[in-house]
Amino acid sequence: xxxxxxxxxxxxxxxxxxxxxxxxxxxxxxxxxxxxxxxxxxxxxxxxxxxxxxxxxxxxxxxxxxxxxxxxxxxxxxxxxxxxxxxx
Numbered sequence: 890x891x892x893x894x895x896x897x898x899x900x901x902x903x904x905x906x907x908x909x910x911x912x913x914x915x916x917x918x919x920x921x922x923x924x925x926x927x928x929x930x931x932x933x934x935x936x937x938x939x940x941x942x943x944x945x946x947x948x949x950x951x952x953x954x955x956x957x958x959x960x961x962x963x964x965x966x967x968x969x970x971x972x973x974x975x976x977x
Contacts, residue, residue: 907945914942 917939924932944950954962 910942910945914939917942 917935920930921932921934921936921939924930924935926932940949957965
């Protein structure tokens with residue numbers, strides 16, 4: 890039993906990533922709401938980015954993606970792959 894107390898605590902990186910992602914998402918949403926009230930700060934980019942980060946399983950992303958016609962989807966995929974290959 891004492892051996893268990895002396896072992897270092899091993900944190901799951903998936904859990905830490907999730908907590909950081911949710912913290913950042915809520916921070917961006919609060920910043921976005923503040924931007925709606927304050928005339929200096931544009932709020933909608935922060936608000937939408939925060940909402941996108943909250944979309945863990947991708948349901949909103951899939952719904953928005955389905956709005957594009959198939960030709961536009963193929964074009965966007967080709968452009969993404971082209972940019973991705975240049976980055977490597």
